[in-house]
Amino acid sequence: MKRSKRKTREIWIDIVVLIVVILVLFPIIWTVLTSLKGRFDISSLPPKVIFPPTLENYHKVFVEDGFYRYFKDSIIIATVSTVFAIFLGTMAAYSLVRYRVGGKFLPFWILSTRMLPPIAIILPIYILMQRIHLIDTYASIIIMHILFNLPFAVWLMSGFFREVPVEIDEAAMLDGCSVFGAFFRILLPVVVPGMLATTVFCLITSWNEFLFALILSGRHVKTLPVAAAFYVTDRDILWGPMAAVAVIASIPIIIFTFLIQKHLVRGLSYGAIK
Amino acid sequence: MAFSRHRRFGTPQGMVFPSVFFILIVSVYPLVYSLYMTLHDWSLTNAxxxxxxxxxxxxxxxxxxxFWYSLRTTVLFTVWVVMVEMILGMVLALSISRNTRFQQICRSILLIPMMITPVVLSLMWKYMYxxxxxxxxxxxxxxxxxxxxxxxxxxxxxPAVILVDIWQWTPFVFLLLFSGIASLPPDVFEAAQVDGASGFQTFRYITLPLTIPFLLxxxxxxxxxxxxIFDTIYVLTKGGPANATETLSIYTYKVGFNYxxxxxxxxxxYIILVIITFASQQFVKLEGKA
Incomplete structure (x- = not known):
């Protein structure tokens, strides 16, 4: 009796949950449908759910409007900034965790960059980048994305290093490894899974970043979000191609998200959980 | 640890310095420079x-x-999204906590909104609006x-802009609270059940107090x-119509890069920086107490 009552309650909860999940998925499904619609199906009323799918929007965006360029720019910027952030961040995390360089202050200081609102440094960055002629180059956007990803990499990697017992390093050194030998040959391989998760996080952050990419982009270098934001203007609404951009930009993100599902909580709450 | 303490550079201790150096140049120097800017009348339109x-x-x-109006808009926006996201996130965390196949799939799907590029999903919503x-x-x-x-x-x-933010970030609050609740020791809940606590009593006197650190x-x-907030509003309304959605970040951006x-x-x-730093410290203090 009590069990069956509980069962009905669980079913009701699941129905509500299903509705929530549909609401969450709806904008995404709607965008995918829109991206496959032809010119006339998009502005038809009532909105069509069944229509002959076409790839003309994808063709327009990538072939006619040259969006492959912004893809290339986004991939280059995300990759290079991530490589630097992981490289520098892993080194820093190692010395912070194993040698407690800077005590409590240094890790906290590095982490406090997380609290820094991007708008607080965007004006001086713009002026300085202009002065050294780095506006509209890969370098300027990459540098700023390293700034966001570096504290993040330090924090996550510190956590992964801390999980490895010090005895492992010490055993390696007793067996004749140098300090660096123990780091590269013993410790680093242990934290590779964590490092991969950190890498994916950094790639996503850079891929999504908008404010710095917006002011540092120009005619030659433009990331995908910036190009997408200017694709839709009030006068000239191209919803079909816009939806195609949205779909293509989101696919790598969604794949990556499922790859790092396990580490998501730790990554997203960084800086706030001790 | 008996690692060598001599020679700072070229030893593992020195491996933190490239990062420190980088952050000093790219964030601390601009902050100091920005402080200098606040004391000047500095227009880029004339020479x-x-x-x-x-x-x-x-x-x-x-x-x-x-400025006061954009501060008001920012506070309104923040209070509304944070409040709704916390409540909805908590409700979802309590509802999607079982390990059935269906609920596991739901949890995975809920991860999607918070990872998608804010610009891209704002465009999706702009079309729907x-x-x-x-x-x-x-x-x-x-x-x-x-x-x-x-x-x-x-x-x-x-409200339309607030809704988009809620759609994107409620899953994040849900995920944090869900993993927080999952990490609580199960015997507390079992004890409550043995003592005959109702569902609401369990929530009010056990789950909620234990979840407060995660809520904070x-x-x-x-x-x-x-x-x-910047990206979402920039794409949806650029702060309009009639400055109704102009938050501090948007206003700052306009003063800097339009005027x-x-x-x-x-x-x-600097005002934004001071407010965020001050308020965050209050939260951290609360966290220390909890």
Whole structure:
């Protein structure tokens, strides 16, 4: 009796949950449908759910409007900034965790960059980048994305290093490894899974970043979000191609998200959980 | 640890310095530079050098009604999104906590919104909000409710923008609270059940108090990120119509990059920095107590 009552309650909860999940998925499904619609199906009323799918929007965006360029720019910027952030961040995390360089202050200081609102440094960055002629180059956007990803990499990697017992390093050194030998040959391989998760996080952050990419982009270098934001203007609404951009930009993100599902909580709450 | 303590560079201790050096140059130096900017009248539209005005920019700020209005908009936006996201996130965390196949799939799906590029999902919503052929007005029409010009009129614009943020970030609060609750020791709940506590009593006297540290973490992160919101609003409304959705970040951006009044924009950006830092410290203090 009590069990069956509980069962009905669980079913009701699941129905509500299903509705929530549909609401969450709806904008995404709607965008995918829109991206496959032809010119006339998009502005038809009532909105069509069944229509002959076409790839003309994808063709327009990538072939006619040259969006492959912004893809290339986004991939280059995300990759290079991530490589630097992981490289520098892993080194820093190692010395912070194993040698407690800077005590409590240094890790906290590095982490406090997380609290820094991007708008607080965007004006001086713009002026300085202009002065050294780095506006509209890969370098300027990459540098700023390293700034966001570096504290993040330090924090996550510190956590992964801390999980490895010090005895492992010490055993390696007793067996004749140098300090660096123990780091590269013993410790680093242990934290590779964590490092991969950190890498994916950094790639996503850079891929999504908008404010710095917006002011540092120009005619030659433009990331995908910036190009997408200017694709839709009030006068000239191209919803079909816009939806195609949205779909293509989101696919790598969604794949990556499922790859790092396990580490998501730790990554997203960084800086706030001790 | 018996690692060598000699020679700072070229030893593992020195491996932190490249990072420290990088952050100093790319964030601390700009912050100092920005402070210098706040003390100057500095326009990029004419060739004149920056003119020292002391605290003139700060005085102007206090007399600037547009600044006060954008502060009000920012606070309204932050309070609403944080409040709704915390409540909905908590409800979801309690509802999707079982390990059935169905609920596991639901949890995975809920991860998607918070990872998608904010610009991209704002564009999705912009299409849905479209008064002529957006799906939202169509569905409302279906329910015999008069549709609105969501992003084109001052009254519905701010709620519309708030809704997008809630859609994107409620799953994040859910995920944090869900993993927080999952990490609690199961015997507390078993004991409550043995003692005959009702579902609500268990929540009120056991789950809620034990989840407070996680709630505070979610609160801190959501506060920091919603107070400085930029991408979503920039794409949806650019702060319009009639400045109804102009938050501090958007206003600062406009003063800097549309009007090129760099000194005043730097002053605004410092105000944002001070507010976020101060409020975050209060949260961290609360966290320390909890």
């Amino acid at each position: 004149q050098p920056p003119m020292f005005v002391g605290i003139g920019n700060f005085i102007a700020l206090f007399q600037d009604s547009r 479209n008064p002529e052929y957006g799906i939202i007005n169509y569905l409302l029409h279906f329910l015999r409710i008069e549709g609105l010009i969501w992003l084109g009129e001052p009254a519905p614009a701010l 973490v979610a609160l801190l992160i959501r506060f920091m990120d919603s107070f400085r 090129f009044n760099m000194g005043y924009a730097a002053t605004l950006s």
